[in-house]
Amino acid sequence: MNYQNLVNGEWKDSENTITIYSPINGEEIGTVPAMSREEVDFAMESARKALPAWRALSAVERAAYLNKAADILERDKDKIGENLAKEVAKGIKAAISEVVRTADLIRYAAEEGLRITGEFVNGGGFEAGSKRKCGVVKREPVGVVLAIAPFNYPVNLSASKIAPALIGGNVVIFKPPTQGSISGLLLTQVFAEAGIPAGVFNSVTGKGSEIGDYLIEHEEVNFINFTGSTPIGKKIGKLAGMRPIMLELGGKDAGIVLEDADLEKAAKDIVAGAFSYSGQRCTAIKRVLVMDSVADKLADLIKAQVEKLTVGDPFDNADITTVIDTPSADFIEGLIKDAQEKGAKALTTVKREKNLIWPVVFDNVTTDMRIAWEEPFGPVLPIIRVNSVDEAIEIANKSEYGLQSAVFTKNFPLAFEIAEKLEVGTVHINNKTQRGPDSFPFLGIKGSGAGVQGLKYSIESMTRVKSIVFDI
Ligand SMILES: NC(=O)C1=CN([C@@H]2O[C@H](COP(=O)(O)OP(=O)(O)OC[C@H]3O[C@@H](n4cnc5c(N)ncnc54)[C@H](OP(=O)(O)O)[C@@H]3O)[C@@H](O)[C@H]2O)C=CC1
Numbered sequence: 001m002n003y004q005n006l007v008n009g010e011w012k013d014s015e016n017t018i019t020i021y022s023p024i025n026g027e028e029i030g031t032v033p034a035m036s037r038e039e040v041d042f043a044m045e046s047a048r049k050a051l052p053a054w055r056a057l058s059a060v061e062r063a064a065y066l067n068k069a070a071d072i073l074e075r076d077k078d079k080i081g082e083n084l085a086k087e088v089a090k091g092i093k094a095a096i097s098e099v100v101r102t103a104d105l106i107r108y109a110a111e112e113g114l115r116i117t118g119e120f121v122n123g124g125g126f127e128a129g130s131k132r133k134c135g136v137v138k139r140e141p142v143g144v145v146l147a148i149a150p151f152n153y154p155v156n157l158s159a160s161k162i163a164p165a166l167i168g169g170n171v172v173i174f175k176p177p178t179q180g181s182i183s184g185l186l187l188t189q190v191f192a193e194a195g196i197p198a199g200v201f202n203s204v205t206g207k208g209s210e211i212g213d214y215l216i217e218h219e220e221v222n223f224i225n226f227t228g229s230t231p232i233g234k235k236i237g238k239l240a241g242m243r244p245i246m247l248e249l250g251g252k253d254a255g256i257v258l259e260d261a262d263l264e265k266a267a268k269d270i271v272a273g274a275f276s277y278s279g280q281r282c283t284a285i286k287r288v289l290v291m292d293s294v295a296d297k298l299a300d301l302i303k304a305q306v307e308k309l310t311v312g313d314p315f316d317n318a319d320i321t322t323v324i325d326t327p328s329a330d331f332i333e334g335l336i337k338d339a340q341e342k343g344a345k346a347l348t349t350v351k352r353e354k355n356l357i358w359p360v361v362f363d364n365v366t367t368d369m370r371i372a373w374e375e376p377f378g379p380v381l382p383i384i385r386v387n388s389v390d391e392a393i394e395i396a397n398k399s400e401y402g403l404q405s406a407v408f409t410k411n412f413p414l415a416f417e418i419a420e421k422l423e424v425g426t427v428h429i430n431n432k433t434q435r436g437p438d439s440f441p442f443l444g445i446k447g448s449g450a451g452v453q454g455l456k457y458s459i460e461s462m463t464r465v466k467s468i469v470f471d472i
């Protein structure tokens, strides 16, 4: 099937197309347009023209469109989930859950948008002479939001930008990941069926390497909301100039396990956190830092859990499925080989068939190995043994990334102390690292991002304060 872009309320082809194949078996799924610069310009102009009428609507009116889109998405969860599973090799159950989670997220964004009310400020607080001043502080849309999503959640991480942008009164240019763009266009179809006015929501497909910079630098764009890899995020930061941005980038989340932890629970959480969707999550646990005294026991428990993981077809709900493409599989294999060469002990079978990589746990990983620092975005988990809490914190913080960490211990005051010292956006106590609940703030520091997501925070980020001051 040939999928089209929604631009100014119409479905449009482009002269060139990109064929999308399934990473599972190479099956052709469909084609998407490779938009030209002129077509991008037209989408931007359409968005700009649609802005005044959209922002003039009440939040309740905008919420009605979002709620309708959520209902349609939920109605179509099986169809969209099946495509998603095929397009990015995600287990079918998880793919359908992604769609349902997205419908919930859109509804919550609509509701949260109703609560953005602004405030009234009285004069006389800073200087006596301002007593007769008062200010109405309201929130206004930033304008045209460019939403760019990654392959691993092509529906959810698209909607988590689009819904808060729209409810805040912004118009959207949505660039889905190329591998994941059919899923993105199915989401676009949902908003079109919900009756979103022409120009308010526009999709633009094309390879990031070809149109990415053009989109980022486009003068019509007022806000860039990006999730993806750290190198592209850094580039966006440079190209954005004075425009506000939100970046959610890579991670190297640590699971820190102390001596008094419930090791069985820690092992289960770590394995679920590290290997779901074959480790292709920014919030996956990507290294274990364990106290040496309990490391043997934890390693055994982790190994036992990993041996239970199934490997194979997303439509059989295998835990481990083929990674997104061959360059990713090669990169992951490079990290595995480096660890093997430098003496790490593989606790599970090291095996690769095409782009299917069996889950690997390495024990005795040392800080000279690449796997100690680099993000595999694949099913590889290093265990690093440490001798003290301070050493665990030091290694955790040496990472270029700062997304999340997990601390496993029964000592809550100590957990709090460690959490305060970790240079990350979120610390989970006795649970795996994860983005949700979607109403919570979600952010990365250092190389993991800029700005804060989470539905309320996303709306706040994509609206700005305007003060209207009266002298009475
Ligand atoms: N912190 C977080 O919340 C998350 C972070 N990530 C991170 O994302 C990475 C994996 O996702 P992946 O999709 O491979 O990431 P990429 O950075 O390769 O791509 C992300 C998006 O950026 C687009 N893009 C590529 N080049 C440019 C450019 N020059 N300008 C603008 N956009 C561009 C891509 O388009 P195209 O597909 O056409 O190349 C895609 O839509 C991992 O590092 C992971 O940690 C992923 C999910 C969540």
Ligand SMILES: O=C(O)[C@H](O)COP(=O)(O)O
Residues within 6 Å of the ligand: 152, 153, 157, 280, 281, 282, 283, 284, 433, 434, 435, 436
């Ligand atoms: O892309 C990612 O990895 C997500 O932002 C993480 O979401 P999750 O923790 O809900 O899987």
